[in-house]
Amino acid sequence: MKIKVLYFARIKEAVNYSTEEVDLPNDIVTITALKNWLALRGETWANLFSGKQVVRAAINHTLVDDLAAIQANDEVAFFPPVTGG
């Protein structure tokens, strides 16, 4: 299924872009699975997504935990813990 993935702050800087469309394999249906799949892209991605750093996720503008399910056409965002205010 196709989804849109957005990156913010230090994660955006590390991967060097802010948004991409990805076509996921059929077995990637949760945030955890998506993180593990992205971690296979190389060293930069493994450092970000293999669990060494805290990476928060949102689906369609709502904060979710890593067990959340992804559906076709979702907008998934990855970012570090927030620091506003």
Added chain:
Amino acid sequence: MTVFVQTDDFDVGVQLNQLRLANPNTGALVSFVGQVRDINDGDVINTLTLEHYPGMTETALQAIEAEAKSRWDIMDSLIIHRVGTLEPLDQIVLVAVVSAHRGEAFKSCEFIMDYLKTQAPFWKKEATTQGERWVEAKLSDDLALKQWQK
């Protein structure tokens, strides 16, 4: 219940008066203003740049206001949060709440700030005399949030 995410500065006096005068049934207004400090973790701050997630930011702030309204008897609230590059002494955020009596306004204003700190998608990057760095999330902010969890 109003939310603004903007690069422009704001006039606290004007904003608070508008909120107060629009709600004649209220007897209490409590507000919080956050500003850019000149020193953080021992280094002089030249600028502070705030990145956010357009769309989600507004949704998250509105959800925080709605949660505050569900917990306390408040009449109205206002959140203004700036984004972009700021300098020391610049205002970052204004949260204001009006209610019939002070207790509800004090509690809900603190609640909104504690939730904003940990749930709204903003990220700060400091330019210091030592170079640029992302601000790390603080454990104390997570602990502040815990006191409100049911």
